[in-house]
Amino acid sequence: xxxxxxxxxxxxxxxxxxxxxxxxxxxxxxxxxxxxxxxxxxxxxxxxxxxxxxxxxxxxxxxxxxxxxxxxxxxxxxxxxxxxxxxxxxxxxxxxxxxxxxxxxxxxxxxxxxxxxxxxxxxxxxxxxxxxxxxxxxxxxxxxxxxxxxxxxxxxxxxxxxxxxxxxxxxxxxxxxxxxxxxxxxxxxxxxxxxxxxxxxxxxxxxxxxxxxxxxxxxxxxxxxxxxxxxxxxxxxxxxxxxxxxxxxxxxxxxxxxxxxxxxxxxxxxxxxxxxxxxxxxxxxxxxxxxxxxxxxxxxxxxxxxxxxxxxxxxxxxxxxxxxxxxxxxxxxxxxxxxxxxxxxxxxxxxxxxxxxxxxxxxxxxxxxxxxxxxxxxxxxxxxxxxxxxxxxxxxxxxxxxxxxxxxxxxxxxxxxxxxxxxxxxxxxxxxxxxxxxxxxxxxxxxxxxxxxxxxxxxxxxxxxxxxxxxxxxxxxxxxxxxxxxxxxxxxxxxxxxxxxxxxxxxxxxxxxxxxxxxxxxxxxxxxxxxxxxxxxxxxxxxxxxxxxxxxxxxxxxxxxxxxxxxxxxxxxxxxxxxxxxxxxxxxxxxxxxxxxxxxxxxxxxxxxxxxxxxxxxxxxxxxxxxxxxxxxxxxxxxxxxxxxxxxxxxxxxxxxxxxxxxxxxxxxxxxxxxxxxxxxxxxxxxxxxxxxxxxxxxxxxxxxxxxxxxxxxxxxxxxxxxxxxxxxxxxxxxxxxxxxxxxxxxxxxx
Numbered sequence: 038x039x040x041x042x043x044x045x046x047x048x049x050x051x052x053x054x055x056x057x058x059x060x061x062x063x064x065x066x067x068x069x070x071x072x073x074x075x076x077x078x079x080x081x082x083x084x085x086x087x088x089x090x091x092x093x094x095x096x097x098x099x100x101x102x103x104x105x106x107x108x109x110x111x112x113x114x115x116x117x118x119x120x121x122x123x124x125x126x127x128x129x130x131x132x133x134x135x136x137x138x139x140x141x142x143x144x145x146x147x148x149x150x151x152x153x154x155x156x157x158x159x160x161x162x163x164x165x166x167x168x169x170x171x172x173x174x175x176x177x178x179x180x181x182x183x184x185x186x187x188x189x190x191x192x193x194x195x196x197x198x199x200x201x202x203x204x205x206x207x208x209x210x211x212x213x214x215x216x217x218x219x220x221x222x223x224x225x226x227x228x229x230x231x232x233x234x235x236x237x238x239x240x241x242x243x244x245x246x247x248x249x250x251x252x253x254x255x256x257x258x259x260x261x262x263x264x265x266x267x268x269x270x271x272x273x274x275x276x277x278x279x280x281x282x283x284x285x286x287x288x289x290x291x292x293x294x295x296x297x298x299x300x301x302x303x304x305x306x307x308x309x310x311x312x313x314x315x316x317x318x319x320x321x322x323x324x325x326x327x328x329x330x331x332x333x334x335x336x337x338x339x340x341x342x343x344x345x346x347x348x349x350x351x352x353x354x355x356x357x358x359x360x361x362x363x364x365x366x367x368x369x370x371x372x373x374x375x376x377x378x379x380x381x382x383x384x385x386x387x388x389x390x391x392x393x394x395x396x397x398x399x400x401x402x403x404x405x406x407x408x409x410x411x412x413x414x415x416x417x418x419x420x421x422x423x424x425x426x427x428x429x430x431x432x433x434x435x436x437x438x439x440x441x442x443x444x445x446x447x448x449x450x451x452x453x454x455x456x457x458x459x460x461x462x463x464x465x466x467x468x469x470x471x472x473x474x475x476x477x478x479x480x481x482x483x484x485x486x487x488x489x490x491x492x493x494x495x496x497x498x499x500x501x502x503x504x505x506x507x508x509x510x511x512x513x514x515x516x517x518x519x520x521x522x523x524x525x526x527x528x529x530x531x532x533x534x535x536x537x538x539x540x541x542x543x544x545x546x547x548x549x550x551x552x553x554x555x556x557x558x559x560x561x562x563x564x565x566x567x568x569x570x571x572x573x574x575x576x577x578x579x580x581x582x583x584x585x586x587x588x589x590x591x592x593x594x595x596x597x598x599x600x601x602x603x604x605x606x607x608x609x610x611x612x613x614x615x616x617x618x619x620x621x622x623x624x625x626x627x628x629x630x631x632x633x634x635x636x637x638x639x640x641x642x643x644x645x646x647x648x649x650x651x652x653x654x655x656x657x658x659x660x661x662x663x664x665x666x667x668x669x670x671x672x673x674x675x676x677x678x679x680x681x682x683x684x685x686x687x688x689x690x691x692x693x694x695x696x697x698x699x700x701x702x703x704x705x706x707x708x709x710x711x712x713x714x715x716x717x718x719x720x721x722x723x724x725x726x727x728x729x730x731x732x733x734x735x736x737x738x739x740x741x742x743x744x745x746x747x748x749x750x751x752x753x754x755x756x757x758x759x760x761x762x763x764x765x766x767x768x769x770x771x772x773x774x775x776x777x778x779x780x781x782x783x784x785x786x787x788x
């Protein structure tokens with residue numbers, strides 16, 4: 038898929054042609070349609086519709102599975118078509134297994150769901166040959182290992198309840214990393230993203246295990262140290278001498294850096310001299326970062342600094358900046374009670390940061406130090422403003438002074454927003470402009486949240502993202518400043534959306550007690566802002582393409598339809614606007630953020646309480662059908678013949694036989710499991726378990742998979758309170774219960 042780019046000064050931006058847009062939508066719409074259909078199916082199953090029996094629901098899902106397999110058979114000669122169908126089949130298998138767990142209440146061992154899903158989906162993952170599907174499958178394996186190890190422990194000495202899951206992840210990913218590296222050396226396997234994902238899966242749990250040991254949480258001292266030392270030595274030996282790989286070595290440097298900082302924090306921050314400890318930690322991290330970058334740069338050779346080295350340098354700089362910021366804050370504790378003095382010191386720190394940036398902006402270390410001074414100054418200014426607001430309203434007591442407090446706070450937050458905007462414009466550093474823009478987005482959201490309109494911040498930021506990135510790609514203004522502002526706005530939009538989703542239903546508004554009287558009106562305004570940004574992107578793209586008037590009207594109609602549906606599917610217009618903007622301007626980062634926001638919106642949509650799961654399922658179903666119908670219309674307009682179809686005939690025949698055989702095995706395994714559970718229902722004794730909701734919203738949504746059993750909570754209490762270090766050898770994994778008169782199981786003891 039071709040990405041456009043700037044070509045020259047006379048034509049600074051080369052928009053995609055109509056053929057490029059056609060190719061994009063031909064590839065994008067099937068994925069979006071199938072994603073919507075998969076979400077509709079998942080929501081329908083989670084709704085647990087009482088009017089539909091279990092046999093009907095099980096039969097419906099197996100029918101959908103057969104339809105997905107049939108689509109893969111039909112598209113056997115087209116790689117993208119069969120990949121899409123197999124992805125759909127893999128998702129349906131997971132939903133089917135979840136339904137079985139829901140119907141027969143087999144949630145006591147959740148690791149079996151992910152393990153069974155991974156085993157049944159493996160043949161289809163192999164046949165699809167799709168990197169993203171392999172990543173999903175490996176995530177299922179890791180989840181199954183984590184849950185199994187967390188429940189049952191691993192191999193005696195590795196079976197400490199609090200870290201057994203980390204041991205499982207470390208062992209599985211390290212073994213996979215070793216196997217893949219062998220394939221790279223002996224079989225010519227690709228040494229790309231797969232190795233890096235496995236290295237992260239291996240290095241992160243091993244580092245966390247060492248952090249547990251340094252914290253004194255593990256009594257077995259030798260094993261974690263031996264495992265970490267062996268892992269670090271093998272990482273250095275293989276990727277330094279056998280095959281140079283800077284990503285792996287940079288990861289090892291960061292792991293050592295984090296452990297040293299963790300050790301220093303444990304011994305120095307727990308004593309009275311924590312201020313000196315923070316200073317020493319900042320100096321140590323700065324020194325380790327400089328040494329690591331110098332060592333890695335020497336191995337990388339001459340040329341521009343690789344992004345990995347800049348990443349290590351940035352992480353080290355931020356860790357040092359946080360420690361130094363804490364040191365400065367501890368020194369200023371005595372003076373922050375004085376509002377004017379605090380404000381003056383804050384402005385002085387901002388001025389010092391500006392001077393350092395003007396004099397030494399090309400020096401990376403001094404840039405981070407200047408940012409520390411600036412952040413310290415911003416913290417002091419914010420403290421002075423907010424403290425004065427609280428003091429003004431607290432003179433007459435909490436209740437009587439709340440109106441004064443509220444009035445003072447929103448004014449202070451708006452002043453902080455203006456301060457961040459000014460810093461983003463004035464400070465002569467791309468890094469500082471990025472941070473100031475990010476903080477300005479957060480301040481804007483907080484200011485609007487105080488008025489009960491926090492949701493509207495995402496629409497305003499989206500409009501700014503579209504405007505700034507278009508100006509940057511067209512060569513307007515200062516390129517470095519425009520790029521920094523664009524990145525800050527993108528990350529700010531991600532941060533605001535993340536807060537909105539994490540603090541659902543009303544975000545920060547509900548925590549502040551400022552939920553609007555007319556939430557529908559606020560959501561409507563947000564929808565209009567996001568829809569306006571989408572229409573603006575579509576309008577600029579259509580102006581750059583010589584499309585017939587009919588096609589242009591259809592494009593505008595599709596954009597208006599998406600903007601309207603976004604009122605009931607929040608986040609739809611935002612993700613699509615960023616995706617189209619990124620493709621039009623040749624900015625992969627913008628396009629990727631759009632995809633991430635789409636996935637975040639779909640995950641949040643499950644817990645969005647304005648519609649029931651059944652209504653959301655129907656809406657996603659209609660949306661998926663509409664999207665696939667649009668794809669069909671586009672396909673009818675394309676009369677291209679694929680000359681390679683004849684060459685794929687023999688391969689398609691083998692694919693069809695393998696797919697039919699694997700489908701029979703999957704259906705056999707699923708239906709045998711259903712038969713066994715039905716047999717237990719018919720012949721076994723009925724035992725009831727009292728429920729304990731994990732989240733009260735699960736009862737409102739009808740999501741019974743988000744419920745926990747009271748017996749499970751009592752069991753965890755017995756395990757971790759009575760046996761905090763390890764499971765006794767005398768336990769065989771059985772729980773003894775007593776049935777009361779209502780056949781409800783009551784916990785007695787572990788056996």
